[in-house]
């Protein structure tokens with residue numbers, strides 16, 4: 001997420017409306033200006049009489065809140081747009097703050113740790129030191145750990161050579177692949193702050209020669225063609241972008257390629273699987289961790 005995010009607009013509505021608002025925000029603004037996420041509220045968080053879905057729209061200072069409320073009104077009606085609450089976001093390095101107290105994470109042969117816990121590294125660990133930055137991927141999230149564990153499993157039997165990390169965040173998966181396989185890894189993200197953070201992490205971990213993340217936009221990233229055809233693709237994003245990326249992933253992978261997807265909730269699995277099955281990729285393995293599902297697919 002960008003450092004200049006300044007306001008979050010929150011509103012509750014029906015699921016179908018939430019999806020439409022998220023699509024419209026994505027179509028109308030660039031990812032540097034505004035981004036919307038939708039999710040279902042837990043029963044305890046729901047307000048009586050209101051539908052159970054929440055939309056959060058993150059706006060930078062360059063976007064007028066009134067313009068966004070007007071957009072919301074076209075889909076959800078004036079009442080919902082007016083009831084949306086707006087909260088300024090404190091400008092702080094939240095990842096740095098969170099990292100200060102983080103314990104090292106083990107996932108198969110990998111150990112992910114902060115600079116304050118170098119003492120945790122054992123002789124045979126493939127260690128990755130994550131520096132504080134505004135990027136997702138410290139290894140603690142169930143989706144990241146799921147990808148590392150699945151990668152650990154897959155590479156017990158296979159040795160991929162052409163690797164792509166879509167939505168690299170902190171660069172954690174790309175660095176894990178570079179560490180284990182000693183191969184070049186193409187990595188990209190739509191968020192420029194993440195790309196900068198991932199480049200810094202790659203330098204810090206001594207793999208900058210192998211991992212040089214780039215900024216990507218949309219779903220058919222030109223960046224992802226650089227090292228194609230790939231025989232291993234990571235994509236830890238979210239269900240909706242993952243479904244949209246299925247044709248691009250199919251285009252840039254070779255037969256027999258391994259695809260590791262995460263960022264899914266159990267209810268998202270059938271939709272994502274069918275998007276990839278249509279493109280000729282079949283399920284091989286599944287891992288459920290802390291509510292997040294990681295899938296291993298293979299291109300037929």
Ligand SMILES: C[S@@+](CC[C@H](N)C(=O)[O-])C[C@H]1O[C@@H](n2cnc3c(N)ncnc32)[C@H](O)[C@@H]1O
Nearest residue numbers: 136137144167168169189190191194236237241
């Ligand atoms: C959940 S984080 C995963 C980070 C890291 N790969 C990990 O496993 O911890 C998802 C990342 O994907 C990026 N992203 C979202 N949609 C994307 C898209 N369509 N193409 C590329 N990156 C995307 C986000 O900016 C974010 O950095």
